[in-house]
Amino acid sequence: MEILTAQLEQWMRDYYFSTDIDIGSSGVENFSMAELRSLIGLDTATIDKVAFNDSPSCGADGLRRAIAERWGDGDPERVMATHGSSEIIFLVMHALLRRGDEVVVLDPCYHALRNIADSIGCELKHWKLRFEDNFVADIAAVKKLITPRTRMVVVNFPHNPTGATLTHEQLEELVDAVSAVQAYLVWDSAFAELTYDSEPLPDPSLVYNRCITLGTLSKGYGLAGLRVGWCFAEPGLLNQFVHLRDYTTLYLSPLVEVVAQQAIERADVLLRMRLDRARLNLSIVNKWLAYHKDDVRWVRPRGGVTIFPKLLRIDDVDQFCHRLAREYGAMVVPGSCFEQPWHIRLGFGGPTLELQDGLLRMSALLGAGAGERIAPPNYDSQPQIPAH
Ligand SMILES: Cc1ncc(COP(=O)(O)O)c(C=O)c1O
Secondary structure, three states, X not given: OOXXXXXXXXXXXXXXXXXXXXXXXXXXXXXOHHHHHHHXXXXXXXXXOOOOOOOOOOOOHHHHHHHHHHHOOOOHHHEEEEOHHHHHHHHHHHHXXXXXXXXXXXXOOOOHHHXXXXXXXOEEEEEEOOHHHOOOOOHHHXXXXXXOOEEXXXXXOOOOOOOOOOOHHHHHHHHHHHHHOOXXXXXXXXXXXXXXXOOOOOOHHHOOOOXXXXXXXXXXXXXXXXXXXXXXXXXXXXXXXXXXXXXOOOOOOHHHHHHHHHHHHOHHHHHHHHHHHHHHHHHXXXXXXXXXXXXXXXXXXXXXXXXXXXXXXXXXXXHHHHHHHHHHXXXXXXXXXXXXXXXXEEEOXXXXXXXXXXXXXXXXXXXXXXXXXXXXXXXXXXXXXXXX
């Protein structure tokens, strides 16, 4: 199997650990164990009870139930818990796709959602989210791409990196189009509960039995390093994923499962804190972008904690991002990681002061590049930073 380099992961390896400021990641600030334990009421006695036994292939009963009750219809038999949603993406594609299958993918998109199908030898058809259209998803366009030959449609809304999403009506239209040809729908809902102007979308796997809905604790809940993701799908499909999992990670650690279960049972607490902050941060980004309107053009996100703006006066955006990291200590992600080299991915889910500092550093580099103004934007007043 030949698989393309995951450019985004390579970039993270280069700069995530070596810069002081992260304004490139797609998640929110992660919690420490101490913060998490106090927020979700996890006591050491519960942790001490964990025995390092094997765990079931689809996840411990309590964890599956917690996932099903929070995000599904309460039926744990439709849940498989995995090592991040990355693992389930890998299993789903290897279980269900074969060389020559036609697969519709979003463009741009998170690399795994496309590169794994590509490595299997599938024929990819690109459903483009265009900057010129304000990244508004065009359902008529995807309907044209879906044919009786389509084996799978892979989408992620709210979308990384653009922050685009669908309306309820658009989601229904998409499900109708996919079910009309009996293709699989992979619905990556990594950012499901991070929305700004609308309610989270419903889970399409509840109405379409060839839909696999993916979720993760990595994005909205500040638990990226816990490495817990899941999918909802028909038990028959889960069996096919388990068949492959027997050759990869087998199951999750029971320690991780205990922490994850309790975090999910109290997910509202975690989410509220991080979503409140994301809203505040977005208002700061908005001001910064207004100040830099001649340098940067953007589309306001409807969900997630990233935007995908275009740098208007920078000839080599990759070089700009390298300089920002090496000389100014701040990391954004170059759009080339999503094959759109005029853009950057800017993440606003982190601590507010870190975001402000990172934006000032970027202002300095933009000013240096343009040779004109270096003055940082003047935030009218210091924002109220939530206590948490
Ligand atoms: C859309 C999307 N899906 C899946 C993942 C994988 O996340 P994890 O394996 O941490 O759940 C990411 C990570 O950035 C993502 O952006």
